[in-house]
């Protein structure tokens with residue numbers, strides 16, 4: 077459903093992605109690991125359509141069609157979700173208002189009617205329950221004064237509400253305690269059973285104990301240089317990235 | 326997308342309410358003199374004392390200089406080129422059927438069909454088109470409670486003792502240049518009196534509209550809340566698009582007697598000029614309220630219009646334990662200039678004031694907050710809290726904050742906070758990723774930013790105000 081072909085992207089004259097290839101099929105979970113600054117967040121931003129980055133060559137296909145010309149919201153309407161590494165604060169906008177606005181915008185774009193208030197509330201309650209979150213959370217200002225872990229849970233809450241076909245989770249596990257990690261994994265696995273696909277960016281193998289990936293990729297210097305199964309994650313955690321760097325050279 | 330491109334996208338919008346309705350009017354030739362003032366007064370069949378009051382104001386005005394200290398630049402007004410009187414011809418009406426159909430259409434375009442208002446909202450309207458009230462509804466319900474809500478002209482005829490007692494007591498004719506001018510030439514406005522201990526049963530609302538080319542608008546509003554009464558008053562306006570600058574110099578006086586409360590909300594949307602800054606309304610308004618003991622006056626305003634705005638709704642906290650509040654969102658775009666703020670004058674003991682000001686600047690506009698907090702020598706334990714935030718969109722606009730604080734009592738306390746922020750591309754991208762387009766994203770962020778103020782508005786007004794903020798920043802997309 078997602079196919080990335082020889083993708084090159086840069087910011088200013090600095091090339092950050094230098095030929096990325098990645099294919100994700102429905103229901104698959106792909107993990108991307110790689111050292112700091114290797115381009116993981118850049119890759120997710122480019123897929124999501126952040127205009128700051130220029131795509132210089134290559135393509136990103138969704139169900140076989142290029143999405144590079146689409147605005148970020150149009151990609152979201154297709155069912156793409158990005159769980160941000162650093163979710164932003166929007167003061168004065170409550171979580172419930174934000175999620176409601178987002179969900180109805182997506183529905184409108186798909187020609188569906190806005191969800192009535194009671195269905196919306198019901199859906200929010202279910203998502204909160206799944207993620208073991210308190211409902212007082214809904215009336216808080218979006219990400220404002222949230223702890224690191226709360227911000228990440230909020231991302232998963234939104235994901236559960238929007239039910240994407242493909243979710244990219246950029247270090248959603250960073251800063252989570254063990255319980256939160258388990259809960260986030262529940263959220264992911266719940267959607268996964270409904271044939272959604274995932275690209276999970278992480279530095280830690282332990283997330284992958286909860287969300288079993290089909291493939292683990294190593295992104296190094298703007299390129300995917302190695303792929304393997306879950307055991308690759310263990311190897312990385314044990315040995316670091318140096319041996320791969322050497323292999324590549 | 327760079328900040329600049331973003332800015333281009335969101336700042337290219339045409340004025341949504343730019344239309345002109347074709348209503349027959351009876352208007353006076355341009356020019357100002359004692360004779361003109363006498364004629365205005367005569368047309369309105371005013372009593373002698375009123376005519377004299379106006380003439381005195383005119384003489385005061387002649388002695389004054391136009392102020393130029395506000396942080397705004399504009400082409401000076403030629404006061405001789407303005408016609409000081411324009412009244413729709415059909416005036417006597419007893420039902421809506423008699424209202425000029427053109428006028429009704431105008432209101433429908435504005436989204437305020439009078440019928441709807443009458444039926445649904447329970448809002449009484451005193452509608453001002455070109456200086457003279459043409460329709461007043463709900464008078465009966467109000468009369469049962471003893472509430473007087475009518476045009477200023479009617480009040481002068483029917484309640485001269487009240488008008489005489491309070492007119493010019495909060496804003497004397499000598500107060501400032503525009504207040505003096507208004508006192509001399511005002512043609513109409515609203516008058517409201519809430520008797521002792523009465524809670525006004527509905528929100529009182531006035532929609533203002535400039536409708537005749539070259540007609541200066543000089544509304545005069547006087548609201549008196551007698552002891553222990555409560556009233557919530559709404560003022561809103563839009564103006565048709567045109568090329569020449571239009572002067573609007575209103576005066577609003579509020580009197581809150583002991584234990585009374587007045588909530589005064591404004592949504593202001595005068596024509597701001599085109600994207601190049603041509604045309605647009607000059608809005609030089611004087612608004613002030615006086616609080617007796619334990620009284621409270623709360624000003625809430627959402628300002629999105631006008632080419633030039635000069636406006637400082639103020640409170641004189643005369644009585645002990647009185648409270649003044651000022652909640653403001655001022656949005657400027659393109660070449661708009663706004664110099665707004667408030668004055669909180671603490672005279673009495675244990676008086677309290679709160680100022681929440683939210684500026685939003687886009688395009689090449691300039692948005693200034695100018696506020697004065699004065700604690701008089703008798704103001705034992707007086708308290709003020711001020712918060713002035715500015716939000717910038719792009720880097721061609723400006724936000725300025727001028728807080729003036731004078732404290733003459735050592736037990737009084739003031740607290741001032743100010744922030745300046747930029748609307749972040751990160752925030753916009755985050756919203757877009759969740760499915761909102763750029764306009765919806767900006768509207769959401771802006772409304773969140775202004776929430777503390779919008780929350781102060783009555784429900785229907787808050788919804789309208791939110792839309793207005795969004796429209797004012799809307800891009801060329803869609």
Ligand SMILES: Nc1ncnc2c1ncn2[C@@H]1O[C@H](COP(=O)(O)OP(=O)(O)OP(=O)(O)O)[C@@H](O)[C@H]1O
Pocket residue numbers: 087092110111112113114115116117118119128161
């Ligand atoms: N907006 C930007 N401006 C300048 N440089 C950028 C920008 N975005 C990314 N970069 C650079 O691109 C490189 C890749 O950054 P990216 O955030 O994609 O790394 P990452 O793999 O997500 O790292 P981490 O593991 O620390 O999150 C870094 O060198 C970073 O400094």
Ligand SMILES: [Mg+2]
Pocket residue numbers: 116117118161246
């Ligand atoms: Mg990253």
